[in-house]
Structure formats: structure tokens, C-alpha cells
Amino acid sequence: MARRRRVASVRPDQSFKGRQFTAEVILWAVRWYLMFPVSYRDLELMLADRSVEIAHTTIFRWVQTYAREIEKRIRPHLRSSNGSWRVDETYVRVKGRWSYLYRAVDSRGQTIDFLLSAERDVEAAKCFFRKALGQPHTVNPRTITVDKNPAYPCAVEQMKEDGELWRRSRLRQCKYLNNIVEQDHRRVKRLVRPGLGFGSFHTARRTLAGYEAMAMIRKGQVRKVGGRDMRAQATFIAELF
Structure with missing residues (x-):
């Protein structure tokens, strides 16, 4: 049968x-x-x-x-992500203006979290990290790899002082190590494009x-x-x- x-x-x-x-x-x-x-x-x-x-x-x-x-x-x-975060932001057009889509993946390319923000500053970065840390599948990162955006060091330092982020988390500002998340942005761009x-x-x-x-x-x-x-x-x- x-x-x-x-x-x-x-x-x-x-x-x-x-x-x-x-x-x-x-x-x-x-x-x-x-x-x-x-x-x-x-x-x-x-x-x-x-x-x-x-x-x-x-x-x-x-x-x-x-x-x-x-x-x-x-x-x-969701399966648990690992502690190596790759964080970056990309641009999304909203009502004719560019907004910032914060995104993070781990070293295996697994999505950690995302946040759409009208601003690209320290408060926006902190808001994104808080959202990511509050998810059930994430862990406190041992390393956070970012680009040269000056908002990230300030945000990480303030969150460590406030006890929101593990004090031993290491921030790395190295663009080539962020290729994983930058490649992952392409998928979002491809989906957004038909809707203009x-x-x-x-x-x-x-x-x-x-x-x-x-x-x-x-x-x-x-x-x-x-x-x-x-x-x-x-x-x-x-x-x-």
C-alpha cells in the first residue's frame, strides 16, 4: 500500500x-x-x-x-545560537526615506535578531542589543564583531557598566570578519526589492x-x-x- x-x-x-x-x-x-x-x-x-x-x-x-x-x-x-555575534546594519527605504535595519548572526550564519530603527546611534545600538539578549535562543556573547560605526563601542561600554552585558564580552571592530552578516543582508534586499x-x-x-x-x-x-x-x-x- x-x-x-x-x-x-x-x-x-x-x-x-x-x-x-x-x-x-x-x-x-x-x-x-x-x-x-x-x-x-x-x-x-x-x-x-x-x-x-x-x-x-x-x-x-x-x-x-x-x-x-x-x-x-x-x-x-529555535535552536540556541552561539556566543560569537556578527552585528551590522543595512538600509531599508521606508516612506521614501532610508531607515536602518540592525541585524546579527552568529559565526555559523544563524540569525540572532533584528531591529528596524529610524536612527543610527548609541541608543539604537543599545536597543538592538537588549532585544537580542532577551530572546530565548540567544546567549550572552563572548565576542561581538562590528564595523567601524563609533556607536557600538559606546553602547557596549555603557551596557557593561549597567550590568546588561557580560563584562568579559569582547568587542572587535573588524570589517572582513563581518562578511557573514553582510552576505546575509542580500537575502533581505532581494525580498524587499519587488515592493520598492x-x-x-x-x-x-x-x-x-x-x-x-x-x-x-x-x-x-x-x-x-x-x-x-x-x-x-x-x-x-x-x-x-
Whole structure:
């Protein structure tokens, strides 16, 4: 007898109450938008090709509602990162202006955390480090590798004095050691490009959270879910709801 293929299914969840489409369709659309460099209009046509007639504006609302929720729900399932942090910031256009996306990965390229900020200063750096240290899958870093941004030494020193950061954490300002995180920025840039930027800070934060969540899954950071196993990833996301 042929083995029955496992199909992702979603239990009834209040998160989908009142929606015209099923949870499976909604999560399929959200997951594909956050994984691949497509526009909302492109995804509208892809769904139409599968006999699902839906406006691109509705897909936008789905992404805004569920992208951040997926990111929140996967956090407890992530493997622990190591103590070698590579920190950098890249630029994202929000409402016609450049904003700063702080990002950190460990020495294996696993995502530690991210933060969208309107400023690039000491307070923004401290806010990012606090957010990263508060995640369940991170540890207090033994080394923090950054570029020549002068805000990082000040932020690290102040956080050590306040007891927020391990006193033995070593800061390294060495650009070539940050190639890992700089290469990782390319994925975010590729996903943002079809949308030509974001219309608001709120929209950007929610969408970027979804991009980063799907990146963590595809990097194999979720326990018992392979980074290249698309079926297992779809099932995992369905079981979060």
C-alpha cells in the first residue's frame, strides 16, 4: 500500500475567525510571499492560476496580520545560537526615506535578531542589543564583531557598566570578519526589492519580521525541521496556529 503523504493542516484558531478563505490558503500565501522575491500582484496571479481569486490588497492585509504572529510563535522552537555575534546594519527605504535595519548572526550564519530603527546611534545600538539578549535562543556573547560605526563601542561600554552585558564580552571592530552578516543582508534586499520599499514604519516592521522568521526556518534553526524540507516547514507553520 502506498504511504499516505503528510499534508499540512491547520486546527481551528481564533486568529482566522471571520476570514473568507481557509487558514491553509492564508498561510500558504503568507509563507510564499515571505520566502520568495514576489510582489503582491505577482502572488495574486499565482493564486489565480490555482483557482483562488483574491485581490492583492487582501494578501497585503494577511501578511500584515500573520507575518509578525509567525515570528513570535517560532521563537520558542529555535535552536540556541552561539556566543560569537556578527552585528551590522543595512538600509531599508521606508516612506521614501532610508531607515536602518540592525541585524546579527552568529559565526555559523544563524540569525540572532533584528531591529528596524529610524536612527543610527548609541541608543539604537543599545536597543538592538537588549532585544537580542532577551530572546530565548540567544546567549550572552563572548565576542561581538562590528564595523567601524563609533556607536557600538559606546553602547557596549555603557551596557557593561549597567550590568546588561557580560563584562568579559569582547568587542572587535573588524570589517572582513563581518562578511557573514553582510552576505546575509542580500537575502533581505532581494525580498524587499519587488515592493520598492515600504509605505510606513509599522508596515516595514511587520513585513521584515516575517522575512526574518522564514529565513530562520530555511536556515534550519527550528528544531526537527530541515532547512530544505518544504513540506515539513509548511506543516510546522500550520501547527503553530
